[in-house]
Amino acid sequence: MEQTSPTHSPSRSQGLPPRAGRADSVPLRIRRIAPGEALGDVQRLRREVYFHERGQYTDRSKRVSDGLDGCGTTLVVERDAQAVATLRLHDFGSSAVQVEYGSLFELDAFARTWPLPSVAVATRFAVQADQRSKPVVDRLMEGSYRWAQSKGIRFCLLACEPYLHSVFEHYGFSEYLPPAILPGGVELLRMALVIDDAPHLQACNSPLQYLIEQPVIGVPARAWLGRAFAAARE
Numbered sequence: 001m002e003q004t005s006p007t008h009s010p011s012r013s014q015g016l017p018p019r020a021g022r023a024d025s026v027p028l029r030i031r032r033i034a035p036g037e038a039l040g041d042v043q044r045l046r047r048e049v050y051f052h053e054r055g056q057y058t059d060r061s062k063r064v065s066d067g068l069d070g071c072g073t074t075l076v077v078e079r080d081a082q083a084v085a086t087l088r089l090h091d092f093g094s095s096a097v098q099v100e101y102g103s104l105f106e107l108d109a110f111a112r113t114w115p116l117p118s119v120a121v122a123t124r125f126a127v128q129a130d131q132r133s134k135p136v137v138d139r140l141m142e143g144s145y146r147w148a149q150s151k152g153i154r155f156c157l158l159a160c161e162p163y164l165h166s167v168f169e170h171y172g173f174s175e176y177l178p179p180a181i182l183p184g185g186v187e188l189l190r191m192a193l194v195i196d197d198a199p200h201l202q203a204c205n206s207p208l209q210y211l212i213e214q215p216v217i218g219v220p221a222r223a224w225l226g227r228a229f230a231a232a233r234e
Helices: 042-050 095-101 107-111 134-150 162-170 198-203 207-211 215-228
Strands: 028-033 073-079 082-091 119-127 155-160 174-181 187-194
Touching: 028 134, 042 073, 042 082, 042 119, 073 134, 082 134, 095 119, 119 134, 134 207, 155 162, 162 174, 162 187, 187 215, 198 207, 198 215
Parallel strands: 119 155
Antiparallel strands: 028 073, 073 082, 082 119, 155 187, 174 187
16 A cells, blocks of 8 residues: 555545534544554545545555554544544654654654653544544544553654645644655645643644643643754744
8 A cells, every 4th residue: 555644644625624514413432442453443444535535446455554553552433333533643662663754753853852652653544534523533633632641642743745734733733844745746744743732732722722731841842842843944
């Protein structure tokens, strides 16, 4: 499966601001799939979003799983046991994750100041086409934020194509490096969410601001991020 983005961005309709979804009385639930556990219906959701929405229906060479699934935590939002949204999370304590994503996110700069397990990367973002509503995406991002807090994560990084910028910006992510240009001319925005950065989350009215636990450590982390990558953004 050719990867164009660590988020495996789906069709461009998902880049629109979250919209009101269809009425559905079935409640949402968020579930963590631990490293090594079966992904179950997440596989079906990834295949639908990454391939079927683009009119690609053959299975040949279209992998929806890779070796990093075995060492990452996959979050899934479910309705009646059906996966409707998912995101995969790793911290950079894993050498495999460092090799795969370290260069893209300029991990060496973080490593000079922060323990690598305190820096995480989010990949494999997918939301079912008929479930792209604010409540669904909110549950997914809230689950991701709680995972980060439980692991002592200070920074959560992701890369996405420009049409998804407003989706992640809504939750408090911001660009910390210039866009990366992949072979073929694909542009990726490199974004970071500073955990418990109260001033920023409040300023952008992020739905995650109500989950802040330790604002005293979020503020200096944000200040460091600005200093460390200031030259790269000039």
